[in-house]
Amino acid sequence: MCVDKVIVPQHFSIDTDGFLRLPKMTPIKMVIHPEILGIPKNVTISKTPSGKYYASIVTEQDIPSAPLNGDKIGLDLGLKEFAITSKGEKFENPRYFQKSLRRLKIRQRRLSRKNKGSNNRSKSRLTVARIHEKVANQRQDSQHKISLKLTCENQAISVESLNIKSMVKDRKLAKQISDVAWGNFLTMLAYKGDIYGCEVHYVDRFFPSSKRCSNCCYIKQDLTLAIREWECPECKSFWDRDINAALNLMLLSESKIPLEEGKSTPDQLVARLGMSRDTGSGQEATGAA
Ligand SMILES: [Zn+2]
Incomplete structure (x- = not known):
């Protein structure tokens, strides 16, 4: 978005009343959002195509990590x-x-x-x-x-x-x-x-995450984009297609799905699963690989 950008690495300060002081310039009044936390390290001044000026301030601080809830x-x-x-x-x-x-x-x-x-x-x-x-x-x-x-x-x-x-x-x-x-x-x-x-x-994008039943590994070959919900003919699980895809992504990254099923070249995958790959990439775009 930005057309102009200047980094000021040192000799700048931010007053408590919200003025930014840069070398060789009169102080500039800022609207500060969000609150500046930590020690300012440098400031980047940028100008957007609509003529607005922004000062982005890099600070250093210790952030306590979120509570470990294991999710x-x-x-x-x-x-x-x-x-x-x-x-x-x-x-x-x-x-x-x-x-x-x-x-x-x-x-x-x-x-x-x-x-x-x-x-x-x-x-x-x-x-x-x-x-x-x-x-x-x-x-x-x-x-x-x-x-x-x-x-x-x-x-x-x-x-x-x-x-x-x-x-x-x-x-x-x-x-x-x-x-x-x-x-x-x-x-x-x-x-x-x-x-x-x-x-x-990150999970291989050629992994058939939508077509695979995340409960029993059954691959539903005839799953089209129009089908939003389906029942697995093997284990009778009833799936919202997107939630099932998300579950498969999680299982694959946890190695609960064999690696050879998850990682393969597109052509190997097509050959093994007998899928016809959509060259228009429309299917991949909607997460239905
Ligand atoms: Zn199943």
């Missing part, structure tokens, strides 16, 4: 629901970009009609930049909340290692996948996991 979960990421845990907790996909799309289209059309170099054009450009910024902020906020909750409440999370770049190549899904921003979320999960003492395990 482990599998986490299935999707487009319908953003994330589903093996305990059955669901986080909806907020689709922020999708929701702003109409407004964005109108504003972009207006921008395209303005004369180049005119004042009206730069005002219009600012309006478009503000919408993009709002979408990014909303997404950031909701992902921070979910990743914080999950890493604080659990000691281990197993999640699919997604190849997002190859998924985005699917033009039909590209916008939805960019909007859902799994990559950003996985980054948050990893660093928050480090802070709060929660291990994040």
Whole structure:
């Protein structure tokens, strides 16, 4: 998002009344959020395309790790629901970009009609930049909340290692996948996991997590994306497809599923399971590999 960035590694201070003092500059009044904890080490000043200035302050502090409650979960990421845990907790996909799309289209059309170099054009450009910024902020906020909750409440999370770049190549899904921003979320999960003492395990994305009954290993070959719930013909377990997938991810990372079943090249897996691989990657994108 940022167009300009300056790191100030030393000789800066933050006053108790909220003024930031930088070398050779008059003090700048800041709106501080959240509270600054620990010892400030450096500060990065950035400017967003909509003309706002931010100071991001790196601090050093000791964080007590979360209480050890031993909880482990599998986490299935999707487009319908953003994330589903093996305990059955669901986080909806907020689709922020999708929701702003109409407004964005109108504003972009207006921008395209303005004369180049005119004042009206730069005002219009600012309006478009503000919408993009709002979408990014909303997404950031909701992902921070979910990743914080999950890493604080659990000691281990197993999640699919997604190849997002190859998924985005699917033009039909590209916008939805960019909007859902799994990559950003996985980054948050990893660093928050480090802070709060929660291990994040990545599971091979070609593992048939949706098709496999997490109770008896039966592989349901005819499971299509439209089937949200199914009954295992072998052990009669009744599954919500996403919760079952999340459970499989957890079992695999705990090595309760034999390694040769979990780790294989895509072609080996296709050959062994007799699956026809969906080259459109639409299935993988919704966690139905
Ligand atoms: Zn079963």
